[in-house]
Amino acid sequence: MSAPRDQHFLVDQRAVEKIAGFVDVSGRRVLEIGPGEGVLTRALLDRGATVVAVEVDPALVEELEFLFADEIAEGCLQLVPGDATKVDFPPFDIVVANLPYSASSKITFRLLESGFEVAVLMYQKEFARRMIARPGKPGVGRLSVMVQTYASVKPLLELSPNSFRPKPQVRSWVVRITPHEPPYPLADRRVYADVVRVLFSYRRKTVRKALRSGKDTFAPEVIERAIAGLPDDLLQLRPEDLSLEEFALIANRMSGCLHDELPARG
Numbered sequence: 001m002s003a004p005r006d007q008h009f010l011v012d013q014r015a016v017e018k019i020a021g022f023v024d025v026s027g028r029r030v031l032e033i034g035p036g037e038g039v040l041t042r043a044l045l046d047r048g049a050t051v052v053a054v055e056v057d058p059a060l061v062e063e064l065e066f067l068f069a070d071e072i073a074e075g076c077l078q079l080v081p082g083d084a085t086k087v088d089f090p091p092f093d094i095v096v097a098n099l100p101y102s103a104s105s106k107i108t109f110r111l112l113e114s115g116f117e118v119a120v121l122m123y124q125k126e127f128a129r130r131m132i133a134r135p136g137k138p139g140v141g142r143l144s145v146m147v148q149t150y151a152s153v154k155p156l157l158e159l160s161p162n163s164f165r166p167k168p169q170v171r172s173w174v175v176r177i178t179p180h181e182p183p184y185p186l187a188d189r190r191v192y193a194d195v196v197r198v199l200f201s202y203r204r205k206t207v208r209k210a211l212r213s214g215k216d217t218f219a220p221e222v223i224e225r226a227i228a229g230l231p232d233d234l235l236q237l238r239p240e241d242l243s244l245e246e247f248a249l250i251a252n253r254m255s256g257c258l259h260d261e262l263p264a265r266g
Helices: 013-021 039-046 058-067 069-074 101-114 125-131 142-150 189-201 207-212 220-228 244-261
Strands: 029-033 050-055 077-081 094-098 118-124 151-159 172-179
Touching (some): 013 151, 013 172, 058 069, 069 077, 101 142, 101 172, 125 142, 125 151, 142 189, 142 244, 189 244
Parallel strands (some): 029 050, 029 094
């Protein structure tokens, strides 16, 4: 069976067993994205999980339906054909998956919005390193800020290209992601996400200039009112040097200005 798109099948059975065993899945409903040939699916089922597997490739779905016909009939496995960035997820508690490289960011953001207890996910090593990058350090960006705002990330395992078929050009990391509440109060999570996105879209500019460049997201008058209420030393920083607390401060100021712009209800 050939790998569709950018999917690399995990063939290192020792790694499969480690990944399936990093969290206790017995009796839990586990979401697996990109089950591929089903080796991780099998390991999760053997540990007593009920698996919801989302697979975009129709040929793989057909193969999985054949391989796991008994488990599907018993209700231990539910196959969901479709794109994991768009398809509706059935209820789940835990996520364990070897994510497709090209969709890692979109899927990660979607999972954080969906909510889960804990996730064990495989990424390209450099992508995973960006997830844990700290302010002022190489690799910090929108991904770092958004993930660290809503979850803690712990590297668990590094895998070489030899663990996969076909071999990728990069090394991979398996990480544990544990959701938590934002460390600083957020008035509006959507505004927070928009502010982070705007600032990192202009990461080489100062915060003041980056915010003013976001007029396609926020009205110019709202931006100016927000800027007027922020400390000058903060406005002179670049986005990559901001702490999570400072991102929250900017977003909450923007939320307040947006609220002031709403028309009064009669």
